Structure formats: structure tokens, C-alpha cells
Amino acid sequence: MSINGRPEYPTTTDLSDVAVGTLALAEEPIAFDVDAIRADFPILERTVDGGPLIYLDSANSSQKPRVVVEAVEDHYLNHNANVARAMHMLGAEATEAFEGARAQLAKFISANRPEEVVFTKNASEALNLCAYTLGASLRPGDEIVISVMEHHSNIVPWQLLAQRSGAVLRWFDVTDEGRLDLDKAAADGLLNERTKIISVAYVSNVLGTVNPISEIAALGHALGATVVVDASQAVPQLAVNMATLGADLVAFTGHKMVGPTGIGVLWGRYELLAQMPPFLGGGEMIEVVTMEGSTYAPPPHRFEAGTPPIAQAVGLSAAAQYLTAIGMDQITAHERDITAYALEGLRSLPGLTLLGPAEPVDRGGAVSFTLTTSDGQPIHPHDVSHLLDSRGIAVRAGHHCARPLHERFGVQSSTRASFYLYTTRAEIDALVDGVDYTISFFGGLR
Amino acid sequence: MKVEDLYQEIILDHYRAKHHSGLREPYDAEVYHVNPTCGDEVRLRVQLVGDTVADVSYEAMGCSISQASTSVMTDLVIGHDVAYDLDLYEEFLVMMQSKGQIEPDEERLEDGVAFAGVAKFPARVKCALIGWSAFRDAVMRAQSASS
Numbered sequence: 184m185s186i187n188g189r190p191e192y193p194t195t196t197d198l199s200d201v202a203v204g205t206l207a208l209a210e211e212p213i214a215f216d217v218d219a220i221r222a223d224f225p226i227l228e229r230t231v232d233g234g235p236l237i238y239l240d241s242a243n244s245s246q247k248p249r250v251v252v253e254a255v256e257d258h259y260l261n262h263n264a265n266v267a268r269a270m271h272m273l274g275a276e277a278t279e280a281f282e283g284a285r286a287q288l289a290k291f292i293s294a295n296r297p298e299e300v301v302f303t304k305n306a307s308e309a310l311n312l313c314a315y316t317l318g319a320s321l322r323p324g325d326e327i328v329i330s331v332m333e334h335h336s337n338i339v340p341w342q343l344l345a346q347r348s349g350a351v352l353r354w355f356d357v358t359d360e361g362r363l364d365l366d367k368a369a370a371d372g373l374l375n376e377r378t379k380i381i382s383v384a385y386v387s388n389v390l391g392t393v394n395p396i397s398e399i400a401a402l403g404h405a406l407g408a409t410v411v412v413d414a415s416q417a418v419p420q421l422a423v424n425m426a427t428l429g430a431d432l433v434a435f436t437g438h439k440m441v442g443p444t445g446i447g448v449l450w451g452r453y454e455l456l457a458q459m460p461p462f463l464g465g466g467e468m469i470e471v472v473t474m475e476g477s478t479y480a481p482p483p484h485r486f487e488a489g490t491p492p493i494a495q496a497v498g499l500s501a502a503a504q505y506l507t508a509i510g511m512d513q514i515t516a517h518e519r520d521i522t523a524y525a526l527e528g529l530r531s532l533p534g535l536t537l538l539g540p541a542e543p544v545d546r547g548g549a550v551s552f553t554l555t556t557s558d559g560q561p562i563h564p565h566d567v568s569h570l571l572d573s574r575g576i577a578v579r580a581g582h583h584c585a586r587p588l589h590e591r592f593g594v595q596s597s598t599r600a601s602f603y604l605y606t607t608r609a610e611i612d613a614l615v616d617g618v619d620y621t622i623s624f625f626g627g628l629r
Numbered sequence: 630m631k632v633e634d635l636y637q638e639i640i641l642d643h644y645r646a647k648h649h650s651g652l653r654e655p656y657d658a659e660v661y662h663v664n665p666t667c668g669d670e671v672r673l674r675v676q677l678v679g680d681t682v683a684d685v686s687y688e689a690m691g692c693s694i695s696q697a698s699t700s701v702m703t704d705l706v707i708g709h710d711v712a713y714d715l716d717l718y719e720e721f722l723v724m725m726q727s728k729g730q731i732e733p734d735e736e737r738l739e740d741g742v743a744f745a746g747v748a749k750f751p752a753r754v755k756c757a758l759i760g761w762s763a764f765r766d767a768v769m770r771a772q773s774a775s776s
Contacts, residue, residue: 560645563691563692563693563696564667564692565667565669565691565692565694565753565756566636566692566693566694569632569635569750569752569753570632570636572632573631573632573633580667581666581667581668582668586668595668595670595690596667596668624633624636625641625693627641627645
């Protein structure tokens, strides 16, 4: 059967045969059943010292449902060949699978056409692609605007571009609550006629803040700037509609949305992609090569030099179908419910300070915090995560690739718990208990 | 091994009240070491008088293991010959890289033996070594500056 309404192509796993329960086949929205969903993720059955594994690090990398792993396996075992250049049966199947995955992803993010979806190896490569190609037209004195809440992958490419081009890198500050400080930006004239590129996160990987992308895009477009969005934390948990978002270029990654590692996506408005120069040179991105020079393929292949992540694209396509079958709106609602529950539980702990919005409004499922003992001694996140790990609870400790943001809040690092469609309230209870125990332990009260 | 065994009371005591903490004058060399994966950092000074380590002072931020290890290290090295201290560094390094297989010499490493358990957690070995590595680096620099 065809889940996505497209003609059946022989190269992907038929989802009707694999274990996604009844979810993938439902015509009508059905009640969100976290236990049924967890059954699709074998890794969640693992135990730690006899207790359950409690995986609260999905903003770092999500776990994979069986259907995704089986789609990758089926591709390698039954349809594997190179794409776009092998003229035999398997080559045709692999090409159809790869291009079918592109169409599936385009549908998942409501892109106007599949050619707007460029496959990269991850979101970082997609953002570097943007910086490299958009940078070709920058002049000294032009301004690039990012924000202090960005992941390093949306900071460093722009720093490199500024160094290369003589452009000036500026950034949005955040309010103490962890929202983009648009008032301060307006007062400071952050966005002005020199602004050529704006690149901001849709959802902060540390604070969880959901940023007003459409508003920022409108401000940027009024000034003639190109608007880039790092949607790595948004696409997994929100129904993102590229046709209406207002951005020009949007990067995200596969492995945070129950897909494989090794694949990311750059979505771009087709007219813009068509104007952009190539990024990496090599096979598949060319039209005609002579020793004197070459012409380049149209998008998306212009930006896909070399053999692309084919099996990963097949897996990502299965991931998009899986999330669609469950329903992105239901996933968003679950994420909000779990986040609200976690905020409530964690806020009740004396010694815990949240980074980012304390209310579950315009907020994604990542909760970062710092801890102090009852006598005011800070507890280092590395110690927190180690103690939680000993109780089977996987969280992330450190600066989460957002060091400038931590500096903005006057802390060296933090502990982050992040949630996804398989996270339960019982897991949040275990987290709150574990953090409570950690505070006592380092306060000498064990 | 339980994590509570990792965090022995000796380690937590040193973490809560670090010995020889703070930057002092005079000094012959100052180094700055950082572990970019977790953000542990230490700025450390060494003062040599002849062949003797007269003082080690430092400012450090980081997890309990890194802080306690640096504190214990200063107790062990201050007042001793450079050669003795560098031997001690090697001994501590071997213990930390032993994955918990080596029975440390308590006579020599004193409170440092508490870190033998840390050696069983590969992710934390770097934490226990950062202060020691900074000390060794500073001694090398102080020696090359004076020669």
C-alpha cells in the first residue's frame, strides 16, 4: 500500500508489513498511545542494572523505530547500487528510492516541489553550504545576523564567512527568560540596510525556546536579506510548513527525527537555489565537464557532489512516514504535555535553576538547568549526568554546543533533559527523583 | 561498580574545600588547560626554588573529579623535588590508565588512591588528569625558562 499517496516504488519497505502497530495504517487520527509507540523502539527495552533505561537525550540524537532500521536494511540487502549513474535494474531501483525519499521529505515539510530538498550529510553541512554559497556575493561592511542562542554549527560557518568576506557578524541577544530580544534588536538597529543574511534557530537546543521565524523573516525580507533557519530541533517535534514559514533556506538533520545518522536536509526556495553557486564539486553535481571548465546541474543535484547518503535517505523517508502516520500534531501535543510535566516537577526542587522559559509556551521539549546543594555549592553537570547515568537516566551535560549562550547566562555548562514521542511521565518522575537525589548526594546528605 | 564508590568521601571533601586554591605570586610559569568536551578548565602557576616545587597555585572550574584531583595533586607535589613530583605524575597517570587494574601505592599517592575507582570510568579519566597535566606542563615551562 502507499502511505504517502504516491505511486508505489519497489525500493522502500512496504510499511504495511512492518511493525508500526496499527498506527501507519490508520486513516483517521487515533489516540496517541505512548506504550504502542515505545514498542516500535527496541532499544527502549534495554535495562541498566536491572532497572529501565530512561533515555532523555533525544535533542542530541533520537532513537530509531524498527521500521526505519528495516527500511535501511531492505535497501542494502535488496536494492543497493549507486544512484543516477548505474544504468541497470538495481541502479534504477536505487535511484527511484533516493528520489522517492526526496519526494517524501518534500511532502513531510510541505515544500512546493521535491527539487527544493537537498540532501546533505547533516545540518552542519547544510548550514556550511548556505554560508559558502550565499557568501559569494557578500562585500566588506555587509552584515550577517545570528543570535546568541545558536548551536555552534550556526555560529562558526558565519564567523568563517565574515573572516573571508570582510562582512560583520552581529547577533540577537536573549532576554533573561531565554526569548530572542527583539525589542533590544530594534533599539540597537540590529537589522538594517546592511543586513544581507539572517540565520537563526527555529527551536533552541538548550532553552527550548521556539523563535518567531515568520516575524523575523518578514523583517529580513523588508530589508532584502536572505533568511536562513536552523530547524534541527524544530522539524522533529513541530509540523513545519516550508511553503508558509517565510524562510529562504532551512537546515535540519535526520538522526534527531527518528531517522539515520549521516543525512541532513537543506530546504531552499527553488528560485534561490537556482541562483546559488555550487558548494562542493564532484560527480553528480555537474552538467558538462571539460578541462577548461564545467557547467552545473540544476538544484538539488548541484549541491549533492559525489555518491549521496542513499540508504540513509531511504531510512529518513521511512522516518518521515512513521512520524506522519502517528501525526505531527499529536507528537507536538505530547511533547508539550511532557515538557509541562517536567517543568513542574523540576521547578519544585530547591537548588534547581532553569535556563530558558519556565512555562511551556512557545517552548520545545528540551529542559536545561543548573544545580546547587542546600549550602549553595554548585554541582557540576558532569557529576549530575554521571550520577543520573548510574540510575539508567541518560541526559546531556556540558555546553551542548552552545557555549556563547551559557556565557550569556553566566554559567559554564548545564544539564539538559530532552524528550520525544516515546517519553513517558514515569520517566519524568524518575528524572525528578534522580535530580533530587543528586542534590542531596553532593550536599553531603546521602 | 556503583557510582557511589566512585565519589568517595575523600573526593567530595577535597571538592568542597579545595587545598591550595587561588592564584599566588611569585611564580615562574603559568599555564591554562581546558577540556573542551566538558568545559573543565584550570589556570595553574608553579614556583620553583632550585629543584624544589615551592608552590602550586591555581584557579579551576569543573566537575568534582577534576577539582578534587587538582586539590590532592597540590598536597602531594608542593615541597618536593621536581624529579620526585614528575615520577609521581607518571605513577598517577599509569593508575588512571589502568582501567582499575592497578593497586596504587598508598604510601606515595596518599589521597590520590581515591581516584583508582575513577579509572574504571573512561569518560572521567580526563577529569582526574587535567590538574596533573597542567602541573607537569607548568614545571616544564618553569624549568626551560630558568635554563
